[in-house]
Amino acid sequence: SQQGEEDPQALSIQEGENATMNCSYKTSINNLQWYRQNSGRGLVHLILIRSNEREKHSGRLRVTLDTSKKSSSLLITASRAADTASYFCATRVGNNRLAFGKGNQVVVIP
């Protein structure tokens, strides 16, 4: 089952602009994670935000979590061409399964 659903599905921006994508989920969570995937490669963990946190930063990344709305957002500031990738949110489903959303493709135009 798909626990996380990212929105929008695809985003095309100019280098230097900010990119924002959202993720919604259905059940209660302990934490929510964001991953990046460069074309056809393995996913790379970006950031983990716990259910008792509202906002977290890592470099040019900012993640927010609203547990009342069951949603999270990922903001990439001052985007670069190297940020071109697909971005996935993921949450735990059941005891030991991690479910990913379908992904959000971001294209940064130099």
Place this chain on the structure above:
Amino acid sequence: EAQVTQNPRYLITVTGKKLTVTCSQNMNHEYMSWYRQDPGLGLRQIYYSMNVEVTDKGDVPEGYKVSRKEKRNFPLILESPSPNQTSLYFCASSTGGASEKLFFGSGTQLSVL
């Protein structure tokens, strides 16, 4: 270097010919998992393992087998591959189960003809 190693990177086979995709991690992680990725469907979990000799089904386990005889290795076995198993496969591991950061392998692109 901490890593998850999958082999092979690319594999073309024919229907019914048994194959194994290997996965090994050097981080002493207890949790390991297999995913398949298909266009429009995202990543779906096939099997996972909490520790040696402990495995369990994910969302799409049909047609797959796994084993966890050693902590570092978690091979994925397709006893009789079919064309609908053509997909991009990823192995992943973590230290703290499904709630914690996953480390992914580079992927195996499988084509079943």
